[in-house]
Structure formats: C-alpha cells, structure tokens
Amino acid sequence: xxxxxxxxxxxxxxxxxxxxxxxxxxxxxxxxxxxxxxxxxxxxxxxxxxxxxxxxxxxxxxxxxxxxxxxxxxxxxxxxxxxxxxxxxxxxxxxxxxxxxxxxxxxxxxxxxxxxxxxxxxxxxxxxxxxxxxxxxxxxxxxxxxxxxxxxxxxxxxxxxxxxxxxxxxxxxxxxxxxxxxxxxxxxxxxxxxxxxxxxxxxxxxxxxxxxxxxxxxxxxxxxxxxxxxxxxxxxxxxxxxxxxxxxxxxxxxxxxxxxxxxxxxxxxxxxxxxxxxxxxxxxxxxxxxxxxxxxxxxx
Numbered sequence: 001x002x003x004x005x006x007x008x009x010x011x012x013x014x015x016x017x018x019x020x021x022x023x024x025x026x027x028x029x030x031x032x033x034x035x036x037x038x039x040x041x042x043x044x045x046x047x048x049x050x051x052x053x054x055x056x057x058x059x060x061x062x063x064x065x066x067x068x069x070x071x072x073x074x075x076x077x078x079x080x081x082x083x084x085x086x087x088x089x090x091x092x093x094x095x096x097x098x099x100x101x102x103x104x105x106x107x108x109x110x111x112x113x114x115x116x117x118x119x120x121x122x123x124x125x126x127x128x129x130x131x132x133x134x135x136x137x138x139x140x141x142x143x144x145x146x147x148x149x150x151x152x153x154x155x156x157x158x159x160x161x162x163x164x165x166x167x168x169x170x171x172x173x174x175x176x177x178x179x180x181x182x183x184x185x186x187x188x189x190x191x192x193x194x195x196x197x198x199x200x201x202x203x204x205x206x207x208x209x210x211x212x213x214x215x216x217x218x219x220x221x222x223x224x225x226x227x228x229x230x231x232x233x234x235x236x237x238x239x240x241x242x243x244x245x246x247x248x249x250x251x252x253x254x255x256x257x258x259x260x261x262x263x264x265x266x267x268x269x270x271x272x273x274x275x276x277x278x279x280x281x282x283x284x285x286x287x288x289x290x291x292x293x294x295x296x297x298x299x300x
Contacts, residue, residue: 027067030076055294060123095125107196112189113142115196147181212255227251240267
C-alpha cells in the first residue's frame with residue numbers, strides 16, 4: 001500500500017479511536033475515518049480507496065467486529081445511510097438504519113419476520129452481511145432485495161434468489177463494495193409485537209447485554225451448541241488479561257477489565273484447544289477480526 005496518501009477530501013474527516021465504535025471497546029486508531037450519510041458519499045469513499053489502493057472497512061454498530069490493538073491502517077467508513085419507508089408489509093430501509101429499531105417498528109405495526117432483530121446491536125447492512133439471526137429466524141428469511149454499491153461506483157440491485165446465504169454467511173462476505181439499502185417483505189401477524197417482546201426479554205435475561213462484548217463468539221458446530229459445550233467444560237469465568245468468558249452466557253467474551261485484542265485472541269485459542277481436546281471439534285469463530293493491514297473481505 002502506498003505510504004504517501006493525501007487526506008481524504010471528505011467532510012467531517014477525522015482520526016478516530018476504533019474502540020469508541022466497537023461494542024467490545026477494543027481497537028486502536030483508524031488511519032482515515034469518515035461517515036457516509038448517503039449513497040453518493042459512499043461511492044466517493046469507495047472510489048477514493050480504490051484509486052489509492054487503500055484498504056477500507058464499512059462499519060456499522062461494530063457488534064461482532066474485533067479490531068487490532070494497533071487500529072486500522074486504511075479507511076474506515078461509518079455507515080450513516082439511514083431512512084425507513086413502509087407500506088403494507090414492504091419495508092425499504094437504508095443500510096445504516098438500526099436493525100433492532102426496524103424489528104421493533106415492524107412488530108409494533110403487526111408484521112412478522114423481523115421480531116428477532118430487537119436487541120441485536122447491528123445496522124441493517126451488517127445484519128444482511130452476516131445473515132444475523134436468533135433461533136429459527138434469520139435476516140434472509142424476510143429479505144427481498146439488496147442495493148449494493150461496487151468499489152467501481154456501480155449501483156446494483158440484487159434479488160434474493162441471486163444471492164447465496166447460509167448460517168451466518170452470505171455471498172457479500174466475498175465481494176468488494178458496500179450494502180447501501182434493502183427491501184424486506186413481511187407478513188401480517190397480530191402476535192408479532194408480543195413475540196418480539198418475548199424474544200427481547202429472553203435475550204436480556206440470558207445474555208450479558210449491558211456489558212462490553214462482541215455477541216456470540218463461536219458458530220454452533222454441527223450437532224452441538226457452542227455455548228453449552230463451553231459451559232459443560234466449566235469454562236465460564238475463564239480469564240486472560242482484561243477479558244473473560246461471560247458467567248451469564250458461555251458463548252460471550254466480555255471486556256470487563258480494559259482488555260486488548262491480544263487478550264481476546266489468547267482466550268479464544270484456549271477455548272478452542274479445550275473443546276477440541278474434549279469433543280474433537282474445532283470451534284469456528286462467528287466474529288470478524290479486522291487486522292491492522294485490512295481484512296480480506298472488506299464489505300459489511
């Protein structure tokens with residue numbers, strides 16, 4: 001990557017500590033940091049990054065993102081593309097719109113399909129990128145179309161059947177560009193709000209919701225539940241430096257003593273080694289690690 005890159009010609013460009021933009025409270029400074037509040041601003045930032053061969057990362061709520069202690073030697077674009085329109089179960093939203101807010105609004109209006117979103121600290125774009133879910137529900141179940149901006153500046157609308165998705169995985173994880181909008185089609189259901197409140201209440205009771213965390217750290221293995229296995233092996237409370245396995249939910253790591261990314265890496269490794277020794281299964285991470293020099297996949 002070129003060492004001499006001019007400062008981006010974006011409004012409100014600043015150098016930011018990424019710990020301030022992570023639900024985990026960990027991460028050093030971004031070399032360049034700017035907020036894209038509309039599609040044109042996002043296009044200009046992507047074109048700038050491509051022109052200067054600059055690694056970039058699209059940041060939403062930072063709820064499943066582990067930044068490096070050194071920060072990010074590239075451009076971090078905070079997704080500020082909001083807006084929400086709805087008519088008879090069709091919801092058109094900006095990718096920077098709050099995903100839990102969308103779940104609350106749609107359920108309150110009596111629409112089923114996104115009740116699980118309440119309590120998930122993500123933007124709509126981040127939820128689509130990861131195919132976020134809870135229990136039997138997942139984001140792609142209700143998704144209709146996605147507006148996607150390539151790093152060359154082209155705006156493409158993908159229909160759901162043009163995309164690939166699975167458990168916490170989507171084709172967007174292997175593309176370069178940015179999700180900028182989406183359309184969800186929901187069905188009418190009188191019990192939607194009651195269901196949404198029940199799901200949110202359960203999440204608050206069973207997860208360390210008010211603590212600094214990344215959300216679930218590991219994907220559930222085939223035939224098993226990661227959190228259950230970790231708890232069965234007595235690893236709740238296991239600590240490395242300033243981070244520890246949550247005593248409330250074993251698939252969460254909490255930053256309760258000003259931990260570092262290195263602490264997290266070591267703790268994850270200890271858990272994986274113990275699970276592999278006892279179960280013969282290697283737990284895969286659900287979180288995204290963003291190294292200092294940039295991720296291999298750069299859209300979110």
